[in-house]
Amino acid sequence: MKWLYLLRTFLPTWRFFEDISDEPSLQFRVFRHHQWTDWHPVFDPMMRSWPQLCFNPQVNYQLAAGSVVQHLLQELEDKSKIEETAPFQLLQKLVLFEIVRRRLSGTERFQFKLQDSQAEWMISPEFPT
Numbered sequence: 001m002k003w004l005y006l007l008r009t010f011l012p013t014w015r016f017f018e019d020i021s022d023e024p025s026l027q028f029r030v031f032r033h034h035q036w037t038d039w040h041p042v043f044d045p046m047m048r049s050w051p052q053l054c055f056n057p058q059v060n061y062q063l064a065a066g067s068v069v070q071h072l073l074q075e076l077e078d079k080s081k082i083e084e085t086a087p088f089q090l091l092q093k094l095v096l097f098e099i100v101r102r103r104l105s106g107t108e109r110f111q112f113k114l115q116d117s118q119a120e121w122m123i124s125p126e127f128p129t
Contacts, residue, residue: 032106
């Protein structure tokens with residue numbers, strides 16, 4: 001039955017109009033050269049163009065990540081050991097993937113957080129890269 005629970009993270013959440021509020025922002029920071037950097041958004045704003053109407057894998061990737069963030073926000077309401085949940089572990093891997101993709105040399109550790117314009121929802125513990 002654990003596979004069924006893990007499969008849930010790949011399905012989109014269908015909470016369209018329950019709460020109208022700011023979209024949570026996923027940000028990260030890295031520890032490199034003996035100091036922490038500032039917080040940076042995991043995803044940069046996308047440039048839109050006409051060909052992207054037919055083929056746009058980057059936006060699909062960001063939508064999937066947004067779905068995982070929504071699942072994690074649901075888990076924040078339910079569980080105290082959030083680090084053991086599948087959405088948290090997926091976000092940890094996603095942030096690490098983005099750090100590697102950006103080629104941030106000298107990175108020893110990283111953290112990520114979820115926040116909106118009014119409050120920070122969660123700050124992760126430090127993870128090695």
